[in-house]
Amino acid sequence: MMKKIALIQMDVAYGDPKVNFARVSKWVMDAASTGADIIVLPELWDTGYDLKRFDMLADREAKATTEFLSDLAEELNVVIVGGSVAEQADDGMKNTMLVVDANGELVHKYSKLHLFQLMDEHLHLVEGKDEADFELDGVPSAGFICYDIRFPEWIRKSAVNGAKVMYVVAEWPEPRIDHWRTLLQARAIENQCFVVACNRVGADPNNEFGGMSLVVDPWGEIVTEGGSDEKMVLTEIDLDKVDDVRQQIPIFRDRREERY
Numbered sequence: 001m002m003k004k005i006a007l008i009q010m011d012v013a014y015g016d017p018k019v020n021f022a023r024v025s026k027w028v029m030d031a032a033s034t035g036a037d038i039i040v041l042p043e044l045w046d047t048g049y050d051l052k053r054f055d056m057l058a059d060r061e062a063k064a065t066t067e068f069l070s071d072l073a074e075e076l077n078v079v080i081v082g083g084s085v086a087e088q089a090d091d092g093m094k095n096t097m098l099v100v101d102a103n104g105e106l107v108h109k110y111s112k113l114h115l116f117q118l119m120d121e122h123l124h125l126v127e128g129k130d131e132a133d134f135e136l137d138g139v140p141s142a143g144f145i146c147y148d149i150r151f152p153e154w155i156r157k158s159a160v161n162g163a164k165v166m167y168v169v170a171e172w173p174e175p176r177i178d179h180w181r182t183l184l185q186a187r188a189i190e191n192q193c194f195v196v197a198c199n200r201v202g203a204d205p206n207n208e209f210g211g212m213s214l215v216v217d218p219w220g221e222i223v224t225e226g227g228s229d230e231k232m233v234l235t236e237i238d239l240d241k242v243d244d245v246r247q248q249i250p251i252f253r254d255r256r257e258e259r260y
C-alpha cells in the first residue's frame, strides 16, 4: 500500500498563534493540492516554546486547534498528523499531539510523556498519560513528540503492539541535529518500521532549529531528507516494505522477553 506524505518543515512565530494558524492553513492547502494523503506538522506549531506565556496562549483542552485541523482535513479530504499544540488541560499545561482523519474525525490525542529539561518543559508542563498508539486508515501507527525519541523502550512498546509507521513531531535544535538523524534511523532499524519525522526551522529567543525532517524506511535507509530551509518535503512510502523486512529478519519472533 502506497501513501504520499507531506512534511511541513515550517518556521513557527514565537508566541503568536494567530500568525501560525494562517501559516498552517496555507501550508496544508498547498500540501493537499499536491495529492498528499497525509500531512505532518511540527511540534508546538501554534505557539512555539513560549512556555512562560502558556497560561495566556494555550488552547483550553485543545478545542480550537482540534476544530481548526478537523475543518481543514474534512474540507481537503486529507489526513493531518497535526504536530503538537499548547494545551491547557484540567491537570495542567501540556504539549499535545492531535491526529485527524480525512473525515475530520480526531483519531488520536497524545500529550508528550518525556519533558525536556534543557528547554524548561519540566517547569511549565505536566507529562501526558496517553498511549502512543493509534490506527490510521487501518494502518497500526504511533506518534511521538521530539525528546520521546531518546527513549527506545517507549517506542519499542508501540512496535510490539504492531505499529508500522511511527510519526515524530519536533522542535529539535540545530546543535544536536546529528543526534536527531541517528536516533531516528536507529528507531526505524530496531523496530523495522517507517519513521516519519517533521522538525521545524527558524529560531526563537533561545534556540535555532535544524529542520532535517526525515522519512526513514524499515531497513533504516533515509528515503527523504528535508535539509535546513523552510519547505514542504514530499515523499511516497510503500507500507508493504514493513512486512518484507520483518519476514527477512524476524526480530519480533526472536525476542526473548522472558530474559528482559
Ligand SMILES: NC(=O)CCC(=O)C(=O)O
Pocket: 043, 116, 119, 145, 146, 147, 148, 150, 170, 171, 172, 173, 176, 179
Ligand atoms: N523539543 C524537544 O523535546 C527537544 C529535544 C532535544 O532537543 C533533544 O536533544 O533531545
